[in-house]
Amino acid sequence: MASSLEPIVVLSLVVGVIAAVIFAGVLVALIVFTLRYRDVRTGSAPQIHGHRALEIAWTAVPLLLLAIIFVLSLVTLGQIGQGATFGSLEPPLHVDVIGHQWWFEFRYAGAVTANELHIPVGVPIELDLSSADVIHDLWVPELGAKSDVVPGQRNVMRLFTARAGTFSGECAEFCGLEHAWMRVLVVAEPRADFDGWLAAQRAPASGAAGRGLEIVGSAVCSSCHVVQGQVAGTPIGPDLTHVGSRTIIAGGVLANTADALRAWIADPQRYKPGALMPKVPLSSADLDAVVAYLRSLK
Ligand code: CUA
Numbered sequence: 001m002a003s004s005l006e007p008i009v010v011l012s013l014v015v016g017v018i019a020a021v022i023f024a025g026v027l028v029a030l031i032v033f034t035l036r037y038r039d040v041r042t043g044s045a046p047q048i049h050g051h052r053a054l055e056i057a058w059t060a061v062p063l064l065l066l067a068i069i070f071v072l073s074l075v076t077l078g079q080i081g082q083g084a085t086f087g088s089l090e091p092p093l094h095v096d097v098i099g100h101q102w103w104f105e106f107r108y109a110g111a112v113t114a115n116e117l118h119i120p121v122g123v124p125i126e127l128d129l130s131s132a133d134v135i136h137d138l139w140v141p142e143l144g145a146k147s148d149v150v151p152g153q154r155n156v157m158r159l160f161t162a163r164a165g166t167f168s169g170e171c172a173e174f175c176g177l178e179h180a181w182m183r184v185l186v187v188a189e190p191r192a193d194f195d196g197w198l199a200a201q202r203a204p205a206s207g208a209a210g211r212g213l214e215i216v217g218s219a220v221c222s223s224c225h226v227v228q229g230q231v232a233g234t235p236i237g238p239d240l241t242h243v244g245s246r247t248i249i250a251g252g253v254l255a256n257t258a259d260a261l262r263a264w265i266a267d268p269q270r271y272k273p274g275a276l277m278p279k280v281p282l283s284s285a286d287l288d289a290v291v292a293y294l295r296s297l298k
Contacts (some may be wrong), residue, residue: 008144011076015069022065037144089195092124092158099129099136099149099171102178103238104273111201114238114249117169118187121196130294137173140186147174161188163180170252177274183252204229205241206298211286212293216240220280221290227297238276244297250275 010241021282039046048054054118096107106160121123129138129149135140136149138157145158149171161167171182189197205227207213213230222233228241243249246256254260263270268277282290 006144007076010085011072014072014268017064018069026185056204063167090123092126092279093120093121094126094128096128096130097149097157099131099133099138099175099182101133101176102171102182102272103139104136104171104184105238108198108201110197112228112235112243113242113246114263115183115251116185116187116246118160118189118194118197119159120191121164121188123160123191123263125158127157129155129157134175135173136171136175136182138184139172140167140169140170140184142167142298143169143186146172148264164188164190178251178272181251181253181272183248185248200245200298201242205231207293210289210293211289212296215282215286215290216293224276240294240297242297244295250277258291258295262287265290 032242043134094109097117098105098107103114104117104274106117125148128238129147130153131149131151133151135151137146138270139146140150145157145159147155149155165188167186167188167193169186171179173179175182190298202230207230216225216227217231222231224234225231225240226233226235226237231240243256248254249256249261250264250268250272254264265282267279268275269279
């Protein structure tokens, strides 16, 4: 990992300095001109017309500055696009990211998860972005990454972090009613931990058999959810194979606790109006059984 600053940080600093200098210049000029050229009788200064040199100057200077920023941006885009910032010899890890109204799906080779993107530290990550419905935008500010997620188009976003930790991300393109609740957690962990996590995610579900599995396997839940090895449903909503291992549900509206999960299933529209998940009438005992089953899907 290079110890120097990321190209995108350098670009931000350069643009920031240019903007600060212009801001300071305008502010000073404003104060000087206000004090020096104020006509105390009329409250206004004599107007200037047709000053060719001035007009050329205030057209050419901004043009030149914008041209410089444009070229610097192109150079930076190229550096990021080629993965030059990674400085890592490891081959990139590919993850398919699919935007849905309103949650993110993450597909690894052999495993599918939702809301939480696990990545190994020190390994370049290549995210293949696509959308199941409308235009979304995946943004993880702390990792310096942001890209539109467009239906019918494959966008690639590269991530890299040398720092273990949990980073918050969100959808950054208005995509409907619950746009604000389309969050992600990026969990960056050492390679060994990540490999262990991925191996667990690849394993088929080992949920407790019983009433809970019976209900989730019924037409209502399985018309949108899959539990690998236990419920052969239609993968419209989040894959639930290891839902018990996640920390957030419903795009981040709720923490993945037993109480929150129960409340969510009892009435999804109360917590996320407009979400595709309908309210399914279940008796209190059945609700408990479903929650217990889902919690057992570690
Ligand atoms: Cu998805 Cu905003």
